[in-house]
Amino acid sequence: MATGPHGSQPDAALVVEHLTKRFGERTAYEDVSFEVGYGEVFGFLGPNGAGKTTMVRTLGTLLAPTSGSARIAGIPLAFETGAAIRGRISIMPESPGLYLRLTVEENLECFAGLYELRDVRERVATALRAVNLTDRARDPCGSLSKGLRQRVALARALLNDPAVLFLDEPTSGLDPVAARDVHALIGGLRDRGVTIFLTTHRLEEAERLCHRVAILNTTLLLIGRPDELRERLFTQALDVRTRTPLPDPGGVFAGLAGVSGWEQPTPGSYVLHVADPDAAAPAVARALVGAGADILSIVESVHSLEDVYLQLVAEDAEAQR
Numbered sequence: 462m463a464t465g466p467h468g469s470q471p472d473a474a475l476v477v478e479h480l481t482k483r484f485g486e487r488t489a490y491e492d493v494s495f496e497v498g499y500g501e502v503f504g505f506l507g508p509n510g511a512g513k514t515t516m517v518r519t520l521g522t523l524l525a526p527t528s529g530s531a532r533i534a535g536i537p538l539a540f541e542t543g544a545a546i547r548g549r550i551s552i553m554p555e556s557p558g559l560y561l562r563l564t565v566e567e568n569l570e571c572f573a574g575l576y577e578l579r580d581v582r583e584r585v586a587t588a589l590r591a592v593n594l595t596d597r598a599r600d601p602c603g604s605l606s607k608g609l610r611q612r613v614a615l616a617r618a619l620l621n622d623p624a625v626l627f628l629d630e631p632t633s634g635l636d637p638v639a640a641r642d643v644h645a646l647i648g649g650l651r652d653r654g655v656t657i658f659l660t661t662h663r664l665e666e667a668e669r670l671c672h673r674v675a676i677l678n679t680t681l682l683l684i685g686r687p688d689e690l691r692e693r694l695f696t697q698a699l700d701v702r703t704r705t706p707l708p709d710p711g712g713v714f715a716g717l718a719g720v721s722g723w724e725q726p727t728p729g730s731y732v733l734h735v736a737d738p739d740a741a742a743p744a745v746a747r748a749l750v751g752a753g754a755d756i757l758s759i760v761e762s763v764h765s766l767e768d769v770y771l772q773l774v775a776e777d778a779e780a781q782r
């Protein structure tokens with residue numbers, strides 16, 4: 462594929478290069494570079510204060526960066542291009558900001574008017590269908606639960622059929638059921654090919670919804686597919702459990718083909734470092750049976766994105782000391 466002037470894809474939805482934002486002495490984020498392709502759900506993951514919202518506000522043209530450059534839906538970020546960019550994107554902010562006395566439909570019509578959209582009725586109806594709220598159209602927003610309000614905010618963000626949809630912590634403060642509903646809606650948008658930039662501090666959310674994630678803590682620590690990040694940070698392992706602790710685990714595991722090392726986190730449970738879990742497991746089982754052990758389980762150890770994240774943020778804190 463052809464590349465742009467800086468080696469980037471010319472048709473990327475977002476291109477961010479060495480972007481930095483400072484508020485006086487305080488740095489919100491520093492020297493951040495990444496690209497997001499069209500149709501991609503990109504997770505921007507980091508603890509509170511990592512700079513996520515500031516990045517959304519910058520790319521949404523609400524704040525000017527201190528240095529660096531960006532292209533949003535093909536348009537270079539600059540003061541003069543702000544209106545053009547705003548017409549191609551939309552942002553669902555952390556708090557929905559709806560008129561609580563107006564009905565769902567009136568809220569959406571009002572915002573469609575502000576965005577100077579045409580075919581308001583049709584767009585409102587389409588957006589309501591997209592978030593399964595058609596039957597609540599006449600309800601005042603003030604009467605809706607937090608989860609439903611969040612869905613109205615999502616409908617509002619869909620009104621202009623954005624090339625890039627920014628979702629800033631879309632499930633923060635929602636109960637698990639409401640959060641699951643919002644996840645399902647985002648999954649539906651992903652399946653329809655909507656480009657989504659999603660900030661979150663919830664790991665399972667990023668893991669479930671995002672094609673790729675970036676882990677941010679003022680600077681960008683790591684970027685990749687969730688499974689890639691796990692592989693990059695953790696060696697492969699088998700978790701072995703026996704009914705009673707092995708009298709001589711070293712005698713069983715040391716020198717076993719495919720096993721490069723082992724640990725015993727608690728008696729009767731063992732972590733074996735292996736290059737290929739599938740290839741090593743049968744030999745491990747045979748060795749255990751040969752040693753007279755009662756095997757409870759031999760499973761490939763699975764690291765969650767949370768393991769990746771905690772490891773990285775801990776390393777980052779260590780590095781800053």
Ligand SMILES: Nc1ncnc2c1ncn2[C@@H]1O[C@H](COP(=O)(O)OP(=O)(O)O)[C@@H](O)[C@H]1O
Pocket residue numbers: 484487488489490507508509510511512513514515516
């Ligand atoms: N308008 C502002 N003025 C001064 N500092 C700000 C402003 N907005 C954000 N910050 C600071 O920038 C840092 C990043 O904030 P933010 O982007 O809101 O983080 P996150 O969304 O990841 O929790 C924080 O230290 C915050 O206090």
Ligand SMILES: [Mg+2]
Pocket residue numbers: 513514515555630
């Ligand atoms: Mg935030």
